[in-house]
Amino acid sequence: MLRGDITVAIRNAVMNELAEVGYGRLSIEAVARRAGVGKTAIYRRWSNKLEMVLEIVSDVAGRSVPLPDTGSFAGDLQLIMMIVHRALQHRIASQIIPDLMAEAARNPQIAETLQTALRTHQQAVGEKLVGQAIARGELPAGTDPEVAVDMILGPLYWRLAVSRTPMPDDYLDKLTTAVTAALKSTAETL
Amino acid sequence: MLRGDITVAIRNAVMNELAEVGYGRLSIEAVARRAGVGKTAIYRRWSNKLEMVLEIVSDVAGRSVPLPDTGSFAGDLQLIMMIVHRALQHRIASQIIPDLMAEAARNPQIAETLQTALRTHQQAVGEKLVGQAIARGELPAGTDPEVAVDMILGPLYWRLAVSRTPMPDDYLDKLTTAVTAALKSTAETL
């Protein structure tokens, strides 16, 4: 019975408000103002700020990225890099994600939500990527998917969401090369 | 004329409060309460929350890490990894840093402070590290110090401050090996 267009307006308002002021300073009243909506409309849908944000964010984050399978490890890696690169370049995402990550460090409920929304999927992609590459003989058998995920996401995240330094055109290529070399080397130490 | 012991109490309170609730929710009153101090004592030293936090944080962050020179690239790298690892494992640091980084994305003044306090120094370390390694012939001449810094800090930061997954004993070793291999490869693509 709740009107869909209003729910959409609220969802958008939450995302934008989250990007602008962060979770800590997000207020229901500001969301209502921004959405052009009464507070009542919000409280009719969620019972408080945390529940509202978690539901909305996990819904957005849950839209899963397809597992890559381009036929070669280099192709898969490049694809993932580009997807993450695009995602982290979105103004809203690049504001919200670090903010929620920081918040997750002190709020177990947020942590758990992000965990299930992101990490589970992340892990699956990592394992598939590495598994395929090993099967094709492109990576040594002992390669650790966990390290792989860190090596792939870490530098990109650092650069785009933390350091926020402008990224030269050839940067992504360099990074792809570097990560490939890095992963090939990890198993050799065993 | 301001009493030093009280200044210290306030500084500690700010750091702890920052770790617990984050910048967004940090309140002067809570700091005063925590430090066992009147609000007046705080306003006598700083004129508002932002100024207070910036002064205190940049003071702490400014304590510079010595430039590494162990004689070999592998040694330098391992040393840096361990230093960063230790730093990011501190309860307070691992809470405050992501929080301020997120805050910096929307507050230019915070961004600038962190920039001068961290990035400048970071860059110097990166350039020295890579420069030494190139001089020794351990890295190819075209190696990009910027990529190097991202490859070194990115995965560690991701793991310790974002993902917060427990770290196996051999993880640092694996990472060191991987990063070394990664950096050796980057110049080859030129």
Next chain:
DNA sequence: AAACGGCGGAACGCAACCGTTACGTCCTGG
């Protein structure tokens, strides 16, 4: 001994937000 000044404590007026309630409007379905 007296003056100075930082100190904690308490209270100030102001603003924002919380979560709830009451009201009047509008749209929809029976």
Next chain:
DNA sequence: CCAGGACGTAACGGTTGCGTTCCGCCGTTT
């Protein structure tokens, strides 16, 4: 045509924090 329900608006009492002011205490300095 009428009932129901979601809507926006407005107000509620309560809480929290701001930045300021005034007080009385107490250790230093002179």
